[in-house]
Amino acid sequence: MLAVLAIAVKDLRLALRDRTAAFFIFIFPVFVALFFGVIFSGGGGRGAGKVPIAVVNESKGPRASALVADLRSDDALDATEIPSRAEGEQGVRRGRFTALVIVPDSFDASVLSLFAGGGLTIELVTDPSRRAEAGLLEGKLNELAFRQLGSLFRDSSAVSQMTSLGKAAIVAAPMSDEERSALSTVFGGLDRYSTALDAASTKKRTDAGADTGANADAFEWRPIRVKVSTVLDERKRPRSSYEISFGQGVVWGLMSCVTGFGASLAEERARGTLLRLRTAPIRRRQVLLGKALAAFLACMIVQSMLIGLGQLPMFDVTISSWPLAMLAVIVTGIGFCGLMMLLAGLARTEGGAQGLGRAAVLVLAMIGGGTIPLFFMPPLLQTISGISPFTWATRLIDGYTWRAFSLAEMASALAVLLAVGVIGFAVGTIFMRWQED
Amino acid sequence: MLQLRGLRKRFGSIVAVDDLSLEIRRGEVFGLLGPNGAGKSTTISMSIGLLRPDEGTIELEGEGSPREPGVRRHLGLAPQSLALYDDLSAEENLVFFARLYAVPHAKRRAAELLEMVELAPRGRDRVKTFSGGMKRRLNLAVALVHEPKLVLLDEPTAGVDPQSRASILARVRELAAGGVTVVYTTHYMDEAQRVCDRVAIIDHGRVLALGTVDELVRAHGGEVTVVVERGDEIERMPTAQPLPLIARILESGAATGIRIERPDLEGVFLSLTGRSLRD
Numbered sequence: 001m002l003a004v005l006a007i008a009v010k011d012l013r014l015a016l017r018d019r020t021a022a023f024f025i026f027i028f029p030v031f032v033a034l035f036f037g038v039i040f041s042g043g044g045g046r047g048a049g050k051v052p053i054a055v056v057n058e059s060k061g062p063r064a065s066a067l068v069a070d071l072r073s074d075d076a077l078d079a080t081e082i083p084s085r086a087e088g089e090q091g092v093r094r095g096r097f098t099a100l101v102i103v104p105d106s107f108d109a110s111v112l113s114l115f116a117g118g119g120l121t122i123e124l125v126t127d128p129s130r131r132a133e134a135g136l137l138e139g140k141l142n143e144l145a146f147r148q149l150g151s152l153f154r155d156s157s158a159v160s161q162m163t164s165l166g167k168a169a170i171v172a173a174p175m176s177d178e179e180r181s182a183l184s185t186v187f188g189g190l191d192r193y194s195t196a197l198d199a200a201s202t203k204k205r206t207d208a209g210a211d212t213g214a215n216a217d218a219f220e221w222r223p224i225r226v227k228v229s230t231v232l233d234e235r236k237r238p239r240s241s242y243e244i245s246f247g248q249g250v251v252w253g254l255m256s257c258v259t260g261f262g263a264s265l266a267e268e269r270a271r272g273t274l275l276r277l278r279t280a281p282i283r284r285r286q287v288l289l290g291k292a293l294a295a296f297l298a299c300m301i302v303q304s305m306l307i308g309l310g311q312l313p314m315f316d317v318t319i320s321s322w323p324l325a326m327l328a329v330i331v332t333g334i335g336f337c338g339l340m341m342l343l344a345g346l347a348r349t350e351g352g353a354q355g356l357g358r359a360a361v362l363v364l365a366m367i368g369g370g371t372i373p374l375f376f377m378p379p380l381l382q383t384i385s386g387i388s389p390f391t392w393a394t395r396l397i398d399g400y401t402w403r404a405f406s407l408a409e410m411a412s413a414l415a416v417l418l419a420v421g422v423i424g425f426a427v428g429t430i431f432m433r434w435q436e437d
Numbered sequence: 438m439l440q441l442r443g444l445r446k447r448f449g450s451i452v453a454v455d456d457l458s459l460e461i462r463r464g465e466v467f468g469l470l471g472p473n474g475a476g477k478s479t480t481i482s483m484s485i486g487l488l489r490p491d492e493g494t495i496e497l498e499g500e501g502s503p504r505e506p507g508v509r510r511h512l513g514l515a516p517q518s519l520a521l522y523d524d525l526s527a528e529e530n531l532v533f534f535a536r537l538y539a540v541p542h543a544k545r546r547a548a549e550l551l552e553m554v555e556l557a558p559r560g561r562d563r564v565k566t567f568s569g570g571m572k573r574r575l576n577l578a579v580a581l582v583h584e585p586k587l588v589l590l591d592e593p594t595a596g597v598d599p600q601s602r603a604s605i606l607a608r609v610r611e612l613a614a615g616g617v618t619v620v621y622t623t624h625y626m627d628e629a630q631r632v633c634d635r636v637a638i639i640d641h642g643r644v645l646a647l648g649t650v651d652e653l654v655r656a657h658g659g660e661v662t663v664v665v666e667r668g669d670e671i672e673r674m675p676t677a678q679p680l681p682l683i684a685r686i687l688e689s690g691a692a693t694g695i696r697i698e699r700p701d702l703e704g705v706f707l708s709l710t711g712r713s714l715r716d
Contacts, residue, residue, distance in 0.1 A: 006536035010522070017524045272520035276579070279485050280537040281510040 003282045007290025011264055012297060024256040029302060030309065033242065033249030037315070040241035050078035051133055054088040054097040057081065061108030063148060067122070068103060070144045077140065089125060098133045100125040101141065111148070112158060115166030115187070156198040163190045238402040242315040246306050247397035248370055251390050253302035254336045255365040259357035261295035262343030265432070266350045288341065288429055295340040299333040320404035328396040328410065335389050335417030338424025345428030369394035392416045438463040438618045439484065439587055444493035446479050446642075453479040454490070455642035461587075463498070466609060466619045468633035470626075470702075472710050476642040477622050478517075481589055484620070485514050497587065510538060513585035515577050517592045517622075523565035527556055527575050530564060531582055538583035550578040555604060570601025577605060587618040594628065606632055626703035636702070638709050645709045650702055657708055658700025666694035673698075 016022050057068045071079045080097070082088050088100035102123040104110075110121055122141050126134040152158050167187050170180050238244055268274035277287050307325065310317025319325050343361065347353035367381065368390025377385065385391040392413040399405030399413065439461040446454040454476045461467045471477045482488040484495060486503035500508045521530050531547035540546050551557040554574040564572060573593060580588050590609070594602040609632055612619055623629055629636055630650050637647045646653055660675040663682050676682050679697055686692050 002539060003537050006533055010525070010533050013529070014522065014524055271522070272516060272518040273522060275487070275516055275518075276514070276520045276534065277537070278487060279509055279512070279514050280534070281506040281508075281539075282537060283506055 003280070003286050004290040004293060007277075007287060008293035008297065011261065011291060011294035014264075015260060015294070015298065018260075021256070021260045025253060025260055025298060025302060026305065028256065029249040029253035029306060031249075032252045033246045033306060033309070036245035036248050037240070037242035040244055050076060051098050051136065052078045052080070052096070053137065054091050054100045055079050055081045056083070056085050056088050056100065056102045058085075058105040059103050059107040060105075063111050063152075064103045064107040066151065067107070067144060067148055070147060071101065074140065074144070076136070085125075092125060092127055095127075098127065098130055099137050101137070111152065112161045113165050113169075114149075114152075115162050116169035154197075156194045156201065159190055159194040159197065163187045163194065166190075239318055240316045242310060243317050243402040244398075246310045246315070246317050247394050247401070249306050250303055250397055251365055251368060251370040251394060253306065254299055254332070254390065254393060255361055255370065257295055257298045257302060258336055258340045258343060258361050259353070261291065261298065262340045262347065262357065262361075263350055263353035264291055264294075265344040266347050266353045269348070270350055284432075285429070288425075288432070291344065292337045292341055292425060296333045296337040299336050300329060303329045303332060317401055320400055320402075324405070324407060324410060325400040327407075328400050328414070331414050331417050331421075332393045332396060334421035335393065335424075336421075338421035338428070339389055340424075341428030342424040342431075343428070345431030364388040365390050367391070389417060389420045392420075438498050439620070440494075440496045440498070441480070441484065442494045442496075444480070444483060444490045444495070446476075446483060446488060446490050453642055454483070457493075457639065457642060457644060459637055459644065459647070461618060461620060462635075463618055464613060464616050465634040466613045466621055466632055468629040468636035469620060469622045469639065470624075470629055470636055470706060471639040475640045475710075477639065478591070479642075480639070481514075481591055481620070481622065485509070485512055485589055510583065511586040513580040513583065513588035515580035515588070515590045515593050517595060519572050519576050521564045521572060521575060521579065524563060526561050526563050527551060527567070527578075528560040530575065531578060534579050535582045540583050546582060550582060553581075553608065554578045568598075570597040573597045573601055574604060577608060581612070581617075585617070587620065588612065589620045589622075591622050592624065593621070594623065594625065602628075626701065626706055630702045638706060640710045646705070653705045654700050654702065657705045659704065659708065661700065662698040664696045664698055665692045667691055668693060 015025065053071070055068055055071055057064050059065075068079075068081060071077055072081070079101075082091070085100070085102055088097065088102070091097040092100050102125065104121060104123060107121065122145065124134070124137060124141065126137070152162075167184070170183050170187075173180075175183075265274065268277065278284070307317070307319065307329070309315065311319075339361070343353065343356055347356050365388070367385045368388035369385070370390060395413045396410060396417070399410045403409075439459075441457060441459045441461075444454050444457045445452070457476070457480060459467075469477050469480065479488065483490050484503060486505075486509050489504065495503060497503060497508055497511060500511055503509055503512055522533070525533065528544070528547050528551065531550055532543045535543035535546050548557070548560070551560045554577060556571060556574060556578070559567070559571065564575065567575065573596075577590070577593055580590070593605050593609075597605070606628065609619055609621065613634075621629070621633055633650065635647070635649050636653060638645045638653070646657060648656070660677050661679045663674045663676055663679050663686070665672045665674065665686055674682060683695060683697075686695060
């Protein structure tokens with residue numbers, strides 16, 4: 001046991017004295033956590049989580065202006081009103097805006113001719129590569145358009161105008177007498193509705209003794225209401241962007257541990273000190289255990305350091321369960337220790353270790369949440385990322401922070417990482433034995 | 438102390454060690470000499486337990502095979518390639534290896550060894566700041582940290598300055614005087630001649646000659662050579678009877694200078710292994 005501890009302490013000491021390795025293991029993860037935390041919190045200059053759109057109001061009428069005002073006040077959109085279609089299209093092409101919404105100059109007039117063949121017409125210009133956002137915007141515009149219709153039916157003069165235009169339109173329209181008669185009945189009803197609406201508003205203003213505006217208190221006509229709820233309750237939402245970015249920082253720290261300590265056997269071989277380790281009165285597995293222990297401790301230190309840093313008030317990283325967090329940290333350490341041993345077993349030279357680190361470990365870290373958070377990825381990539389141990393580590397981190405998983409919910413990730421640890425250690429040991437003998 | 442019996446080791450089609458048998462006695466400095474590719478390193482590796490012989494046995498007296506970790510506790514190795522951690526200090530290197538061997542009071546033992554190899558003033562400095570000679574001395578110290586019964590020194594003075602070389606040779610003689618058995622490999626014949634009690638010359642994996650330096654010289658060194666200088670001319674005359682020859686030369690009065698060259702270990706080595714270059 002003393003030999004195992006001596007080897008572990010020696011490896012940690014050497015890692016700390018290698019300034020480059022120490023930077024990437026202990027310092028760079030903090031930079032990653034802070035950088036992505038600022039970016040996702042909106043520190044990059046955009047409204048956090050909002051879709052940036054450009055809006056051109058060619059109409060300037062009251063209905064058009066009301067729609068533009070709704071666009072600018074919507075929580076899901078970051079709308080910027082710009083003077084021309086050309087400028088908007090350029091903004092979309094250059095990626096400054098996701099889409100361009102054009103309210104045409106005929107908007108107000110076409111609204112009032114709703115029953116005369118007109119209707120709400122809004123033009124949406126999008127980047128063809130951003131279909132998801134285009135779908136979201138189309139839905140949002142439909143929502144706001146219905147809201148306009150709702151306000152339209154609270155305005156008695158607008159209802160009266162629409163009805164008049166509708167009546168005029170059906171006179172010359174090619175339809176049967178029965179259809180024309182049925183529509184006349186509808187328009188007659190709307191006329192009566194308009195008159196009653198106007199009378200009610202007048203009475204209300206007289207009673208209140210103040211001009212509250214036309215039909216301000218009329219019912220709100222919203223034929224479609226979408227109730228939105230999330231799978232997480234209020235308690236379980238990320239409280240800050242750092243709850244996501246600190247997980248990314250941990251991923252980068254773990255990656256650096258794997259690549260840094262994974263090369264240590266190759267370095268010992270090149271340095272000649274592996275010869276001394278093999279001729280010492282210890283077994284091969286003690287040497288490997290010592291190296292694994294060093295990597296395990298480094299993984300633990302990185303994770304604990306970021307968790308500790310996350311408790312500062314400005315970062316507000318919530319730990320939902322400290323016992324589960326500790327369990328996750330330990331199991332994650334075991335898992336990445338195994339990955340390190342596998343790398344050490346496969347890499348015979350320092351160059352080989354660096355190559356494997358770049359080709360394999362870096363890619364696994366990137367698809368495992370090291371660059372883009374897992375839930376931002378397309379579904380296919382999320383599925384593929386399941387092969388990466390980093391993915392499971394990220395799920396554990398999310399689990400003991402903002403997702404507030406129970407032990408049962410964390411069980412699969414814990415099991416996967418334990419398996420990676422055991423299998424990685426075993427396979428790495430076999431490869432090393434094969435190489436040495 | 439160390440018995441090698443009928444050792445054979447093959448690497449593919451190459452026979453590195455071919456039926457080699459040696460017995461190394463307690464407390465002696467035993468030289469293992471041979472040209473490049475003779476099988477010295479393979480023999481050393483098998484003796485320390487790094488390689489398993491294809492045939493034959495190796496036994497450390499009273500302990501067993503060096504393949505067993507417990508037996509390796511009594512063996513020390515100073516490899517030809519320096520095996521030190523450059524980013525650790527000399528003291529840290531010694532303490533680390535002492536702990537591998539479960540040496541009690543590791544720091545005290547490290548201090549003793551630093552004094553022994555004359556590195557005490559630099560004990561806290563990182564090894565990467567050391568000269569080649571200093572690194573060689575530390576390399577030797579690491580081999581001795583656990584007070585082994587037998588230590589294998591593989592070209593311990595390769596590439597060092599004369600001062601470090603003298604210091605290392607002095608330490609080797611001290612070790613032997615203290616009862617430690619030393620197996621010493623070197624390409625410097627004068628070193629082997631100075632420090633070794635017995636020498637084995639091996640080539641192609643086999644022992645060509647074994648004995649004290651004097652025995653080898655008598656058996657394989659050939660005759661004494663009388664070198665006569667006559668102005669700018671030099672004549673070399675091998676002879677079994679140097680004194681009568683010298684007397685005749687002096688009587689003739691033609692010599693401006695006379696010296697005797699005795700056969701040495703290098704001569705023995707070359708006569709046994711040949712003068713052709715080895716890869």
